[in-house]
Amino acid sequence: MNNKNPQNNKILVVDDNPDNLGILFDYLTNSGFKILVALDGESALKRVESAHPDIILLDVMMPKIDGFEVCRRLKANPSAKDIPVIFMSALSETVNKVRGFRMGAVDYITKPIKQEEVLSRVQTHLTIRNLQKQLQDKTEELARINQNLESVVETRTKQLIDQEKTAIIGRLTQGIVHNLKNPIQTILAYKSLAEEKSKEISRETLLRYTQKMADSAQQMNQILDNLMYKSKMGSSGEIKPLDINEVLRKELDFWQANFQFYYKVEKQYLFDSNLPAIPLVYADLTQVFDNLIANALDAMWDRKEQKLTLVTRQDQEQIYIDFQDTGCGIPSEKIPLIFDPFYTTKSTHGEEPRSGEPTGTGLGLYSCTEILKSFSGKIIVTSEVDRGSTFTVVLPKKNS
Ligand SMILES: Nc1ncnc2c1ncn2[C@@H]1O[C@H](COP(=O)(O)OP(=O)(O)OP(=O)(O)O)[C@@H](O)[C@H]1O
Ligand SMILES: [Mg+2]
Incomplete structure (x- = not known):
């Protein structure tokens, strides 16, 4: 028309x-x-x-x-x-x-x-009708575009969350590989030392060398045991009662492989040894822990004082896990934003960060809250700019 x-x-x-x-x-x-x-x-x-x-x-x-x-x-x-x-x-x-x-x-x-009157009224109403129709068509088109957009965003977000998971695993794996290299190099070094100096060294020195080699082998064994534990626990995806202190301790073992965590961060762990086991999915829980630890490390990356305090505690109904850092902190008006997907103050992947500067996609906390929701859990934040932040994971005991 x-x-x-x-x-x-x-x-x-x-x-x-x-x-x-x-x-x-x-x-x-x-x-x-x-x-x-x-x-x-x-x-x-x-x-x-x-x-x-x-x-x-x-x-x-x-x-x-x-x-x-x-x-x-x-x-x-x-x-x-x-x-x-x-x-x-x-x-x-x-x-x-x-x-x-x-x-x-x-x-x-x-x-x-009056003929002119008919003509003018007819024209007016045809114009209005046309405009209404165009508006309706546009609204329908917009609704279609919007729906498309929503599904594109949903798919892309899912992909990015998967990438985010892989990125954090990558961060841990890099450290693990690095940690395996250390004992291997130690073993090789003592082996060549023993060969080169076999004629001149005493039996005691040789024993000392073999002991060093055995310690390194033991260290490798420990790393591999941890890896096997993680892959066994993480692959099933089933809900089972988990000892939160144990899961946290094992995860921290992996973080030992991270340079900043190992060398720069002072660590303090205050765990309530009487926590009840609660039904959770291992891979989900460790993902939440890893994201929060990674964020704490990122917040402290260029700080003189780097201290991470982890606390597990409980009351009648809930279990609390605090991740407390001495990092940059978050301005109070920004706290409501940090759980939004894609909100990040870090350089995004693809940009060229300053050397050592953390990168991010802004999906860490978003995926943590999504994961915790399915266990009726949540995250609470308190923070002070330039002093540090505490992220507390709260999980109900009700299913324990
Ligand atoms: N411990 C913390 N101290 C200070 N700021 C934090 C802390 N944790 C999170 N933030 C702020 O919240 C933002 C969002 O965190 P989130 O974990 O969702 O994404 P990211 O760490 O930037 O990127 P990603 O986790 O996807 O790699 C961060 O960019 C940072 O500004
Ligand atoms: Mg993060």
Whole structure:
């Protein structure tokens, strides 16, 4: 439908007076519209069904079904209810106009009809109808785009959360590989020393060398045991009662492989040894711990004092795990934002960070809260800029 091009618009004129019909037919046809006519209400309704006019000029006073009733039926018909109806009648009293509008008419023309008036009203209502239609089309299009966008964002977020998981595993694996290299190099060094100096060294020195080699082998064994434990526990994804202190201790063993954690951070662990085991998924719980430890390390990366305090505690209903750091802290107005997906103050992957500067995607805390939600858990934050932050994981005991 195009208002600038009247021949595209069909007008249905309904009047039981053939003279009136004739006048309107001639005038509106000359103005470029396509005109359909009906001499009574019954045939008007049929015409609407078959021809779908863009606008209807409807006489009020007609035998059998009058204009009001025709209009009522049109408005009750889903396929016709949006067609604008303009009443035409000699009855100029307000009461009839009100009744017409109540029936759903958009306008009212009083007979005798003035041709310019008909033309201008028809054009106005066609324009309004066009705009309404365009608006509706645009709204539908926007709703479709929005839905598409939502599903794209959802899929992408899932992918990024997976990448985030892999990134943190990568961070740990790098350290583990590094830690395995250390004892291997120690063993190799003592082996060559023993070979080179086999003639000149005493039996005691040789024993000391072999002891060093045995210690290193033992260290490797410990690392591999931990790895096997993690892969065994982490692969099942099943919910089982977990000793939170034990899971945390094992995870901290892995963090020992991280340079900053091992060499730069002072660590203090205050664990309540009477925590009850609670049903959780191992891989989920360690992911939350790893994210919070990684954030604490990142917050302290360029600080002189780097201290991480981990506390496990409980009350009647809940278990609390505090991750307390002496990092940069978070301004109070920013705290509500940190759980939003993609909120990060770190350089994002892809940017060139300063040497050693942490990078992030802003999905860590978002995935932590999503994970904890499924166990009715949550994270509480307290923080002071330049002093440090405490992130507390709260888990209900109810299922224990
Ligand atoms: N311990 C903390 N101390 C100070 N700021 C923190 C701490 N933990 C989180 N934040 C702030 O919250 C933001 C969001 O943390 P989140 O873990 O969601 O993402 P990220 O660490 O930036 O990136 P990602 O975890 O995806 O690698 C961080 O960028 C940082 O600004
Ligand atoms: Mg993070």
